Structures are given as C-alpha cells and as structure tokens.
Amino acid sequence: MHKAILRKEIENGDIIRDFFLCKISEVKSIQRIIRGWASTPHIDRYGDRINPEAFRGGIGIYMKNPILLLNHDPDKPIGKILKLEIKDQGLYIEALIAKKDKDEKIDFTWADYAWSLIKRGILNGLSVCTHKDIKFKSLNGEREIIYWDLAEISVVTIPANPHAIIESFKEISVKEAK
DSSP: OOOEEEEEEEETTEEEEEEEEEOOSOEEEEEEEEEEEEEOSSOOTTSEEEOGGGGTTTHHHHTTSOEEEETTEEEEEEEEEEEEEEETTEEEEEEEEOOOOTTOOOOOHHHHHHHHHHHTTSOOEEEEEEEEEEEEEEETTEEEEEEEEEEEEEEESSOSSTTOBEEEEEEEEEEOOO
C-alpha cells in the first residue's frame, strides 16, 4: 500500500485546491487522449449540415468497432473512440491514440506521427465518415442530414466541417495493476 499525503493550497485564508501526493511504484504505459467535436451542426464546406440527432441510430453499432483513423485511410488506424456523446453542439468524442507499450514489437508509426502533430497544434481536425445510408431534407437551399450511418471517425488535416476540431489532448500515466 502506498502512502498518500493530502496537500492544500491556501490563498488569502481560502482553500483553492486540494490534492493528494502519492508514489506510484511502476508506470506500465502512457495513454494519449484527445477530446473534441467530430461533427457540429454548422454548415460544412460542401453546404451540408449534420443534425446531431442524425447519429443516434448508428452509435450502438459503431461502438462495437469504434475505430479512429488518420485521414479516413483504413490502412492507418491510430486509435479508438472511448466515448461518444450527442449534444446540441454536435457529436463529442473522447478517443485514445495508440501507443506502443515498452515490451511490444508493434509498429505505431501513424499513431505516433498523428500524436506528434496534434501536440504541436498542426493536426487538429476531426471528421465523420459513412459508407451507407444518409437521409436528408432540404431547408432553404441547404441540405440538413437527419440520418448518418457512422462508419468511422478520423483525425484529419482539413475537416469538411471547420468547427469539427480537437479541443484538448493529454497524456495519462497508467499504473500496472498488481
């Protein structure tokens, strides 16, 4: 059992932050996490607007194989989606970018490449893709998509929807379970 020490930061007599300090005996791996909007209801570069509810019917099936690709290339899987949320503002995601553990012999070149560019703020677009059904209605000369069969989500260089972006990224240490 590790000893944890509670620390408090106090400013002008008020506690502004509580936190614990503890020693982790061994870090097994680092997880690389991104969060952001895979889709928003803004008009995209093709003149389409995806209603966030358009994803509701296909999320269950998608989450059975929640792949995250680089630039919609099926030969460049870079991670997986951990969480999808349909909100008024769009389709919000949390995703894991793959990283090799110290004992693995797998090549994660594309994931490492993507992560390097994400960290530098060079690569920050997200995009959704379908290979099947899209249902839409026309509204004032615009096409509003009301059903989208989600096939994959990608980190992309240029998203069709300029508001579909990575909002945050971080690396998290994961302790080996004993």
